[in-house]
Amino acid sequence: MAAAFFGAIADDFTGASDLAAMLSRAGVPVTLRIGVPVGDEEASAFEVIALKIRTAPVEDAVHEARAALRWLRDQGARRVFWKYCSTFDSTTRGNIGPVADALMSDLRTDVTIHCPAFPENGRRVFMGRLFVGDLPLDESPMKDHPLTPMRDASVPRLLRPQVKRDVGLVAFPTVRAGVDAVSATLSDARGHMVVDSVEDTDLSTLAQAAQDMALICGGSAIAERLPKIWRAGGALPHTAAEPMPPVRGGRIVLSGSCSAMTRAQVGSYLRQANGYRLDPQELSKGGLADARAWLVAQPAEAHKIIFATAEPKAVQAAQDALGVARAGALVEDALAQLARDAIDRGIGQIVVAGGETSGAVTRALQVDRLRVGPEIAPGVPWCFAGDGVAIALKSGNFGTETFFAEAFEMLEPGGSVAAR
Ligand SMILES: Nc1ncnc2c1ncn2[C@@H]1O[C@H](COP(=O)(O)OP(=O)(O)O)[C@@H](O)[C@H]1O
């Protein structure tokens, strides 16, 4: 049976598909697993396990991540990646640090790096401060995230209260001094080293310096560099990507993200699509019957979107009335049920917006693995579930305004996926 070479644990589903897309750019076979598989399976060289632990209680998150690590190691993976959000999304109790600590202990390593930077998507780290576009994290739209509002931009300061080990910084001047300077710093370091990275060239330097680390933590962008480095160094055996399977027609967008970019994308798509808006307070009183009836009345081929996406004020009002967790769960459960309905109606092309939302929808579809296909936008690939179903899991802030239409165009006859 083929063995895994690299194993990643992602704290949410969009994050997992983002990482899988970045690895796929190097032409290596990547399998995205939905939850920890049970027992041995035919492994790809690159395995990514999607968990839904970003906002889970710390003990649950650590427990699931450790189970994922055991499975990956059992499949042969010796290089491990802990994938979290490029905007360092974590609650006040935060799972990023505790999971990193637990993985370090299990891997018997006393140093790791934290690299959330993703310059292609506007996430940069300078002197430990995380920027989203031209704004510090705590001034960016992430300050209003429904589940993980980010109120500080300093990654070391966010991480320190979450971990048992020391937290240090590989600062920009060292990164720009090159691979030897970073390697020397890391070889003397212990604990969690946050690394600055402003441009892609910094990621290449860091990936070179970290290529032999047992554990790397962060966003997906640094991982893009790793397959090429391992291949060039002779560590990675020859691997080839697989062809894409056929996809059936019928399309729908399900959006539970309230991020700034998703709000713009929903607004743009509503100019061409039939739309149904879900409201958590109405869901709590009236349930889902209206939304399900609306979906049944839609032609399969029509452009259509069901969304709970709302402005921060409306989100706040729903949370004040219902509580944060219940408001979120009502929306996630509703979109999960509607995804099942869509599949039952023969719809084959589903775009989901939002990390938590993607977790709820994908689980509801009872898919256990996805083949990773071409990217619609940086970090958002089409994934293939089998039976002619394609799913794209879009992180809240990824993509441009016309993302939803572009995604379906790729699957149209003559589109870039259909043409393969
Ligand atoms: N109108 C709303 N009011 C309150 N919560 C909402 C609303 N719409 C969506 N949510 C919840 O907000 C959360 C958004 O998180 P997520 O799906 O991870 O999106 P993102 O990728 O933008 O972070 C989900 O739990 C979702 O159910």
Ligand SMILES: O=C(O)[C@@H](O)C(=O)COP(=O)(O)O
């Ligand atoms: O690293 C990233 O930004 C994404 O891969 C990610 O984790 C997305 O999370 P959501 O914004 O919650 O979808």
